[in-house]
Amino acid sequence: MRHDDVVAPLRECLAPEDDVVLAYVFGSVARGRAGPLSDLDVAVLLADDADIGRRHLELIAALTSSIKSSEVDVVILNDAPVALAYRVLRDGRPIVNRNERVRVGHWVATVDRYLDMEPMRRTLAAGLQHRLEEGRLVDPDAVRRRLREIDRRVARLGRIQATGRGAFVADPGLQTQAERHLQLAIQSAIDIALHIVAEDSAATPEDYGSSFSALAGLDVIGRPLAQRLRVAVGLRNVLVHAYLDVDPERIWDQLSGLTDLEEFS
Structure with a gap:
């Protein structure tokens, strides 16, 4: 599973999902080290009023169908542990950015908490x-x-x-x-x-x-x-x-x- 092979279907899948403000691919696929058994790791930041639990399950189902693989892990950045959120920002590759101001604010808040x-x-x-x-x-x-x-x-x-x-x-x-x-x-x-x-x-x-x-x-x-x-x-x-x-x-x-x-x- 290569990064370039999954970006287009992921973006197409997430395009109608208006409450997905930011999305990243991270993990072995983003690093170019994915093997045949590697999972696809996707992190998303949802709008503040999103139902996180429900949307988490819906996004897993949608992304799994989009790339025709059962090995998809979705992290919701809204309530992710700060160490994991920091790792996504440090190592991940952005695939969706609907609001640059939100992206910068989330980046600053996450990095600040992590370094603190x-x-x-x-x-x-x-x-x-x-x-x-x-x-x-x-x-x-x-x-x-x-x-x-x-x-x-x-x-x-x-x-x-x-x-x-x-x-x-x-x-x-x-x-x-x-x-x-x-x-x-x-x-x-x-x-x-x-x-x-x-x-x-x-x-x-x-x-x-x-x-x-x-x-x-x-x-x-x-x-x-x-x-x-x-x-x-x-x-x-x-x-x-x-x-x-x-x-x-x-x-x-x-x-x-x-x-x-x-x-x-």
């Missing part, structure tokens, strides 16, 4: 790699899956945050979505911390919040971040056990601190 988190990402990756080399992670894939889950949830929370405080406080539906995404992102961070410290009996935490202090004690994260994540655990406990008493303003304030979860992931 890169120093912490490298520190965490180095800590995980060190423990991998020492054979001290029982299931590294479990950690990686939860890191990706945090990225996905934070991306969706960022979209909710973009609606503004007033719209958020007035919309119970948005509040419910935010509560769920926050709960799962924080729980994923807790699971990662517990997994990493599981092999060190001296670091066994007394509670969820202590798991981040234990992680800091193992030099995987810094102590300031560990303390902020302890506070996030308190919110998680409220969401799980005292959900009738959740204050929308407190949830909004937590959305303003999403960088803590981004740093961790």
Whole structure:
């Protein structure tokens, strides 16, 4: 599967899809290294009012039919993890651009978020790699899956945050979505911390919040971040056990601190 062979049918397929603002081919096809078994990776940025879940399935079906292959993966950039979105922009080839201003705005926002988190990402990756080399992670894939889950949830929370405080406080539906995404992102961070410290009996935490202090004690994260994540655990406990008493303003304030979860992931 060659890049030049798929661009024309992809563009023809996406031409009537008015809510597809941007589209890229990325992965092995874009790099010119595709083999007979390679998937075709396509990333799209949808209009703000698009139904992302429904459109994701529709686009997979349409693109699969267009290139007559079942090996098509579609990434929706609106809620993609920032590391994946950055990789698409860095390595992908644009095939649709309906609005240059939107393209530039999305590029700037994605690159800015990625570079802002890169120093912490490298520190965490180095800590995980060190423990991998020492054979001290029982299931590294479990950690990686939860890191990706945090990225996905934070991306969706960022979209909710973009609606503004007033719209958020007035919309119970948005509040419910935010509560769920926050709960799962924080729980994923807790699971990662517990997994990493599981092999060190001296670091066994007394509670969820202590798991981040234990992680800091193992030099995987810094102590300031560990303390902020302890506070996030308190919110998680409220969401799980005292959900009738959740204050929308407190949830909004937590959305303003999403960088803590981004740093961790």
